[in-house]
Amino acid sequence: MKPPSAPFVVLCVLAFSGLAHLPARAADQDLSPNVRLLVAARNSDAGALQRELAAGASPNARTRTGETALLVALKKNDLATARAMLAAGTDVNIAAVNGVTPLMAAAYGGQAGMAGELIARGADVHAVDRLGKGPMTYAAGQGHAAIVSALLAHGVDANAVYANRLTALMWAAGYGRDEVVKVLLAAGARPDERDDRGKSAADIAREGGYAKTVSLLERK
Secondary structure, eight states: OOOTHHHHHHHHHHHHOSGGGSOOGGGGGGSOHHHHHHHHHHTTOHHHHHHHHHTTOOTTOBOTTOOBHHHHHHHTTOHHHHHHHHHHTOOTTOOOTTOOOHHHHHHHHTOHHHHHHHHHTTOOTTOOOTTSOOHHHHHHHHTOHHHHHHHHHTTOOTTOBOGGGOBHHHHHHHTTOHHHHHHHHHTTOOTTOOOTTSOOHHHHHHHTTOHHHHHHHHHO
């Protein structure tokens, strides 16, 4: 496992890359309805979004990096556009080329209400991206306790093991996310689990200088 600072950089790259692969607005008139739809999502242009859907654009149209307008919107925290795409029937489980799904984007961004809507529409709470991370690791690492609770309530195992044998508890501990640590411990997360370096959640928290988090874990 890399130190906590490295996964954070990776998370940021996943959350904010990909928008540059859409065409510039100046050439919109020469583009297909699908591409214009994606441009509208990028620009948070509600009127254009509805025009392109009415013109026959597919709600599942994707950029060259595999992102739907729904995913583009969620990564920008544009919930109005995201809800418009849900209403249009976008498949909530379409992942980008890197494996990131709309639920992962909502989990990373702390969009608890949207995460709930996606789950209600059948979003896969167990999906993992190409780096072996899922909605739970994104939510835990970013400190979004409400989303962690929702994922637990919908069947995600508190002791599930992700890439590098990291658990959600380890991700939360590595960033000093104490509220998430409490939620996971209450759900039965085991603080004695070890990653592929042989380190526990408390060890990882200690490396990051999170003394309160270490105390929570060792008290358990």
